Amino acid sequence: MTGIIVHEWLEPHGGAEYVVEQLAAEYSQARIVCLWDDAPTRFAPGRVIETWLARTPLRRSKALSVPIMPFVWRRLKAPEADWMLCSSHLFAHHARFPRWKRTPQKFVYTYTPARYIWYPELDQRGNNPIVRLITPLLRRIDRARAREATSYAAISNVIAERIRECWGRESVVIYPPVDVTVFTSGSAADLTPEDAAILASLPDGFVLGASRFIPYKRLEDVIEFGRHTGAPVVLAGDGPHREELVRVAAASEAEVTFIPRPSQPLLREMYRRARVFVFPPVEDFGIMPVEAMATGTPVVARNVGGATETVVDGKTGALLADFSAESCRDALRRAEQARPEDCVARAWEFDRSVFLKNIRAWLPKT
Structure with missing residues (x-):
């Protein structure tokens, strides 16, 4: 049986892109269809098929292109296949190839039903005036097209419940892949001299927070955690919320050190050196707690969202x-x-090998 992989759009970095990378390696003969490809060197030349949106300025504005995406997905062109695997967090599960003679089985790996239209309180892009105006229509279209899928997989039980709530469909849970080996191997001896100097400069007994510096990651709570416990705080990352975090840190009694954009080896060693990894956001899954546990470091997280499915309270954090x-x-x-x-x-339970085993059990035999 032949297959095709459908994804919203390809970015140079991202958790969803890592998932697609694993799927593409497992199903090496499958072409990849996306709205546009902003990571042209990720896959072999000619493997990725873009839609006509890629040739327009709309590829630079996801919010403005949202209203027409459901219609673009219905006019796809690609070599015929027996099944399609849609990697969806917006409308990729609407995918249709009208020129195909046979209707393929459609399997949807779901990160979340579109936050833009179903949960605008979780995604400020849903507050775009155009999106708000047509949200009722988009919801009706989305629910109707959700009926077309053969089967759904959700990245967590949190998302399985959203799928049930938004689309009226049941799903299996297949957790996203984490490359655990990257965090169980290597040592501080592997660091560049620059990274080794940064690691050596960090205070003893620190607690670590790491992510992109944006409001919903709630890194202010890591600073609060340090203030309440007396532990020095290290915040790793960067982003538009940086100035606000610096202001909060300056006003706090906590000792806070910022490490902008650490390399992966440096992040791995910071995980290892930390007393705990503090993870305040409410995420659909959350890769970083698994990475921290892979280094042997316990995690402190909120008792809601995806972290409740990875962190074992009282045992791994x-x-x-x-x-x-x-x-x-x-x-x-x-x-x-x-x-x-x-x-x-616990981290090994979310390794990429487990993900691929579960995907093979879910998809048709090829």
């Missing part, structure tokens, strides 16, 4: 309801009781 002083101190105490070997063992 601690889940907390809020970042009050009492909650933070209790969470640090409980998290530090975790054994590194238990953290690593």
Whole structure:
């Protein structure tokens, strides 16, 4: 049986792109169809097929192109296949190839139903006036086209519930792949001299927060965690919220160190050196807690969202309801009781090998 992989759009970096990369390696004969490709060197020349949107200025504005995406997905062109695998967080699951003689089986790997239209409170791009105006229509179209799929897989139980709520469909849960080996191997000896100097400069006994610096990542709560527990804080990353975080850090009693855009080896060693990794956002899944556990470091996270499916409270970290002083101190105490070997063992449950095994069981035999 032949297949084709459908994805929203390709970026140079991103968790969804890593998923597509794994799928493309597993199904090496499958072509990849996307709205546009902003990572032209990621896959072999000629493997990726772009839509006509790629030749317009709309590729530079996702919010403005949202209203026409559902219609673009219905007029796709590609060599005929027996099945399609849609990697969807917006409208890729609407995919249709009208010139094909046979209707293929459609399998949808879902990161979330479109936040733009179903959960605008979670994505400010849904507040675009044009999107707001046509949201009722887009919801009707989205729900109707969701009926076409043969089967759904969700990245977490959180998303499985959204699929049920938005589309009225059941799904299996297949957690996204994490390259655990990257974080269980290597050592500080592998660092460049520049990265080694940064690592050596960090304070003893620090707690780590890391992500893109944007509001919904809630990195202010990592600073609060440090203030309440007396632990130095290291924040790794960068982004448009940086100035606000610097302001919050300056006004706080916590000792805060910023490490902009660390390399992956440096991030790995910061995970290892940290007392705990603090993960405040409410995510659909959350890759970074798994990465931290892969280095043997326990995780402190909120007791909602995807982190509740990866962090084992009292065994590989601690889940907390809020970042009050009492909650933070209790969470640090409980998290530090975790054994590194238990953290690593838990991380292996989300390795890319497990992901591919589950994908093979879900998709048709090829």
